[in-house]
Amino acid sequence: MASSKWQRFQDYFLQYDDIGFSLDISRMRFRANFLEEMAPRVEVAFRAMQALEGGALSNPDENRMVGHYWLRAPELAPNEQIEQQILETNARIKQFAADVHSGKIRPTKGETFRHVLLIGIGGSTLGPQFVCDALGSADAPLKLHFLDNTDPDGFDRVFAQFGTALAATLVVVISKSGGTKETRNGMVETEARFKAAGLDFRMHAVAVTGIDSELDRHAHKNGWLARFPMFDWIGGRTSVMSAVGLLPAALQGLDIDEFLEGAAAMDRQTRRPEVRRNAAILLALMWHYAGNGRGEKDMVILPYKDRLMLFSRYLQQLVMESLGKERDLDGNLVHQGIAVYGNKGSTDQHAYVQQLRDGVPNFFATFIEVQKDRATERFEVEEGVTSGDYLQGFLRGTRTALDQNDRESITISIAAVNAFTVGALIALYERAVGFYGALVHINAYHQPGVEAGKKAATEILALQRRLKQQLPARPGRSAEELAATVGADAEDVYHVLRHLAANDVAIGWASGSLPGRDKFFRT
């Protein structure tokens, strides 16, 4: 047994009684003067955050304000117009959900909507998926489903679950730019399903999108049921408290005021420029300490609660997309970031705690404890002991076992999983990520690295079009020959044609024993 760390635990234990939240950083082994040493950078981070909340153009690349904190405190918005936009949108969301629940807004065939099909990807779905899984219940007025990719079989699979319920399904299409291809494809396939079922899609369809985006115009032109705005001062990964997250939450019957209020309460606590009382800056500092400010350690997220299992997926985007940057604010190459993974305890103990305890020490863990075990009656699995006591025991036991082997951990505790605490958790990490960005001097609010892959994908699709035109009849030609014809790389040609041959009866493929000897042809 390690010697007692009771004193260190108390020294650094931070509780917010108004939120039912605590943060324990005592098992991170930073030296006594670490917080002092970091004071100058912390000062910078506090100032940057203050400027951001005040409406500065904190995303300099895109020349935009960054305003997710205003969503739960509209009175702090930098001008009255923004304040009114938030208040009006939230009021409209609540009214819309109430009208759907009451049957005032109803499907063309049937009494009430029973399902929501949310179509989006990335920041448009990760928040709603996390919130739905964390707070949803079997008796919700509407059940949520997702199309979050451009996988045709994935679409088929979701639609197979619906059957005749399509007639009672509200479709919410979410895309800030309105031009995201995965979302567009999901929408087009969904429209076709509705048509095939003899249903009037526009009477089932709602858009959440940037004002005057491609999707906004499409929805307007086609007379969709409703449109809700995504503000340009909100990024996808911090959009869960905009219409993106609030509309699906309200439709599910969740208390969105509590959700916003939990975030606002955490914001109030973590807005204060006092390091030792500020959970968000302490989190950011621990990340900095753990990875030497260079992301040298992965962040393993271990909530001991089934309902919080998707939190790590949510954080993958929030943390990695915000912090994974090539250059700092001065243009220096820095290759920043922190890798995030994890599912839930104690389940993950049976998957990879073996490596965490004994293996490569390239991580720090974040345990998330939920004090309240269940909403139903206490149930003992043996005399005096509940399943929840075991869950707590495994959390504490694993934290100790890691500490014994010099593996560091943070422990967060919340009173229960509800709209308020989930809002608070999200707000905590949003601010911690913002602070960390400032500590390592990067822009946490853009994502320049995602364009290259999209551009390359677009080139692949353009190549596919050219290839389909150029493809000869049997015996066909090799990838190399076709590459010369269409002016492309032979490897790209090869893969495009192999894929087409597997899916399009018009395209044939004769296997050689090597890619260079394979022939492709029109059938």
Add this chain to the structure above:
Amino acid sequence: MASSKWQRFQDYFLQYDDIGFSLDISRMRFRANFLEEMAPRVEVAFRAMQALEGGALSNPDENRMVGHYWLRAPELAPNEQIEQQILETNARIKQFAADVHSGKIRPTKGETFRHVLLIGIGGSTLGPQFVCDALGSADAPLKLHFLDNTDPDGFDRVFAQFGTALAATLVVVISKSGGTKETRNGMVETEARFKAAGLDFRMHAVAVTGIDSELDRHAHKNGWLARFPMFDWIGGRTSVMSAVGLLPAALQGLDIDEFLEGAAAMDRQTRRPEVRRNAAILLALMWHYAGNGRGEKDMVILPYKDRLMLFSRYLQQLVMESLGKERDLDGNLVHQGIAVYGNKGSTDQHAYVQQLRDGVPNFFATFIEVQKDRATERFEVEEGVTSGDYLQGFLRGTRTALDQNDRESITISIAAVNAFTVGALIALYERAVGFYGALVHINAYHQPGVEAGKKAATEILALQRRLKQQLPARPGRSAEELAATVGADAEDVYHVLRHLAANDVAIGWASGSLPGRDKFFRT
């Protein structure tokens, strides 16, 4: 655009026509003589694998054979007894599933079983969860549900989905040792639900467990519907082709012969000691190259297919529990392992490809391509282009974008997602993990590091019992005072009592402003 790598692609491209599988390691930048340099270690790995498959005691710590390869090729088992055990068990599984489907085995109230509740954790659920998600369909004869933790609210949530369907639910309890507490707790809570619903649990219950384990004896004594064996030469993380995975698969109506045959086909290909024709050793060598044989790079798994999303969770256990080891076979401290994470493409592109492309270069990616887009009719989202063409485009585009920024990747391709190819994928990684263990000279078949956390958890629960006996009435005592009384660490006492106070009305807590000042008492 990077210069063409068409030649390098062809040089290293490996296809198995009989499986519809290919492996592309051309975007890993190992030097030309790397494979040669590794030849002596590869030789050792081939020999170790041959010995293992021949029945050697390949888990030296536990003095056990390691026999998962025999499950799909019983004729290779080291003796006839094992061969017969496998054949008999598989035949019994198929008969049992057929009897359930036909209604010959039926619930006490109702015609046929419609649901399976699988209770297990770690190796007892990760395989069935992956297989169910990858191969399941909406019209399966039985629908699978899981209890895979000891979270009371998690139990409540699953049971809330059942409602009256509990009467048509078959319960499969899976635990090799038969003593896993999470699984025991799930079982006890489930028994109570059946009792409350007036259902005879034993007529719904099936055990998959080690012969004569605690669970085996419990099931036998109580006259459960059936028992299926877990062999002591099978580890949890490689048990998906034993009754652990086959029984749930068969109940869902999946073709378990195809599943086994896919694995057998991959085994035949990867058993051959020819490096350039052996996908499993090539994978292991790439992992070694990427992380310098010390796990310096995380393994990011990106299947571009919704159905394969849980593969990374499955691999977390297979890879991290197998390879995350403190000591090598000679007892030297090595802290080995490879961290694994990932969900699915192109969805993850919108979450963290920003970091993969621009951020900390602490990973290598594994793309998994599925050639066949969908089982239903081709559907174009724009002229000549399908959702699947986009999916393929995003995969190729992201692979290119990563390569442009010196981020390395492996690409695996399978023809379609079906029982055969999923079996083959699992077999590939099982053998790659075995090879890698030999390359870095560790025991890949034990998990000594998981005991410490369980032991510490047991101590926490024992402490809880002592504290409940010692707790005084109001005004109560502090954690420190109680710690002195019961002989425990004050921090453990504090957390146990905070948790009890949140869940047990018999335990009270008065908040001080510091943990040391909080008081705990009987109410």
